[in-house]
Amino acid sequence: MFSRRRSNPEPTPETPEEPTEVPGTVQKKGRPTPRRSTAEAARKRPLVPTDRKAAARTQRAAAREQRDREYKAMQTGDEKNLPLRDRGPIKRWIRDYVDARRNLGEYFLPVALVMVFSTFVTANNITAGIVVIMVLYLVVVVTIADAFILSRVLKRRLNARFGEGKVPRGSLMYGVLRAFQIRRTRLPRPQVKRGEYPV
Structure with missing residues (x-):
């Protein structure tokens, strides 16, 4: 008898709408978090490159650039690019x-x-x-x-x-x-x- 009737009943929570799928996108929800070992294995690179010829070409080019820098430094006296024995x-x-x-x-x-x-x-x-x-x-x-x-x-x-x-x-x-x-x-x-x- 001391209670009052609420004139406005509490609104019932609406059911969330289903997310609409956009074509061409990847849904990330519902996928389990990968294990640490799996993530580390994905980041690892092979010790032996798959394309050895390309790796050898890259290494030769880097060595040639290093030699060119050192030779120019020996001509000009640039201390930063000199070989270690002359630095x-x-x-x-x-x-x-x-x-x-x-x-x-x-x-x-x-x-x-x-x-x-x-x-x-x-x-x-x-x-x-x-x-x-x-x-x-x-x-x-x-x-x-x-x-x-x-x-x-x-x-x-x-x-x-x-x-x-x-x-x-x-x-x-x-x-x-x-x-x-x-x-x-x-x-x-x-x-x-x-x-x-x-x-």
Whole structure:
């Protein structure tokens, strides 16, 4: 008797309409979630490519582009694209120091070729042949002495510039071998003139 009659009855929930199918679309509802192992297997790529010839062509093209970038960097001195053995501030400092110095090693090959040719010319003259051989040995000894002095100077200056123990192994030999190359054939190309020693 205390209850009131509701004048407006509650509306009954309408039944949801069935989604209309659009032709050409894929319905995603009602499909189970794939297992993790199934999803991982779908993402895996085969170790051996299906088209080996195409993969080999792609690999060769990438290697060619890498070689072209490195060669151009060795011509221009671009530090970012240099090969790993020539990269870094220490290697750059060594190259600049060696290129600024007049090394006896860069004249060794031309002088040695002249001496060898002279031995053929003086084959009938024993005295002249002995003199040529002695001069060749003298050139070898002087060149080795100059390379030893260069290695000592490089070690002292590199330690003063970069600190004790910061110079990687093989850096001194890197500079000595560069000193034995003819200046115009060195790669990377010299970026300094004679006498322009790095600080």
